[in-house]
């Protein structure tokens with residue numbers, strides 16, 4: 001169009017009556033308007049097996065010396081963050097540590113970016129191997145990104161560096177094991193110790209070396225124990241203790257718990273607490289109190305069978321919670337009705353019920369295989385006879401299953417939970 005022609009058109013447009021333009025606007029459609037931005041935010045795909053060797057490794061390896069893991073900040077885990085995501089000290093990379101004993105599949109790592117005001121899918125992790133640690137640098141750091149927001153608009157942003165003070169991380173996955181771990185809400189911080197054990201300490205030393213094979217089992221024990229505390233059965237028993245277990249719990253002065261005490265203790269057991277996990281000598285089933293939580297060798301493989309292990313594990317836990325042998329929180333005690341009542345009795349029976357139901361993060365002793373003959377070089381104990389044969393072990397579990405008050409109670413009175421949709425479901 002010539003300049004003269006343009007002028008003619010503009011003048012004609014200016015002469016159009018105002019009313020007509022309203023009509024034209026009503027008929028205007030915007031289909032042809034070009035999208036001004038293009039979403040170029042990239043979700044990284046991270047494949048553990050394809051990362052450079054120096055960026056990916058397994059932790060708690062059987063052959064590692066205990067000196068690699070005891071008293072180390074790097075070997076500290078939180079029960080409410082069993083897959084931890086941190087910024088590396090060196091650069092703008094993320095470091096993921098899995099305190100899961102099992103591989104987790106199909107995980108999306110999302111980060112809240114303050115400039116965007118929402119969580120973005122930063123990386124897709126096709127698997128997170130059990131007991132692993134790996135680092136990668138997210139692609140969005142150090143470049144300008146344009147991304148589509150939830151309301152359909154676009155945001156252009158640039159993060160020169162990772163800023164974990166203001167960014168937040170969350171992991172999303174439909175993996176069943178991952179969902180169990182994510183339910184755990186006990187705020188326990190756990191690390192490992194050899195305590196007074198040294199290579200020359202001798203048999204009189206009350207502690208033994210905490211080699212990685214023991215530390216792996218501790219992770220399983222602590223995860224299962226904390227998970228038990230998230231189940232509807234646990235909640236139910238702590239509101240109906242005497243009805244289920246045949247008597248009440250009592251404190252160090254033998255004062256029976258009332259409804260309030262059950263609830264306040266329930267909260268306290270899951271509150272912020274530091275535990276330093278170790279192995280006591282076989283002279284002691286366990287040693288515990290304060291932050292010290294140690295048990296001896298048979299507990300590390302017995303716990304899968306419910307009737308073994310939990311007596312010492314839960315006993316020492318209750319010393320850490322301030323209970324003495326005067327209370328039935330440490331040892332079960334016969335009440336006037338002749339029923340053996342106590343915290344440890346409750347816990348092994350709850351473990352047995354949930355284990356049979358498949359409602360625990362870890363139910364299979366073959367996953368880590370502590371008891372297996374090929375792992376004997378990595379431990380300093382033998383395996384008791386009944387734990388050497390699957391059929392014999394199963395017979396023993398069955399015997400205890402039939403004796404359990406809690407199992408009988410929940411078989412006759414299934415727990416119902418109200419789901420988010422208000423539907424009643426039998427658990």
Ligand SMILES: [Zn+2]
Nearest residue numbers: 315319325330
């Ligand atoms: Zn004790």
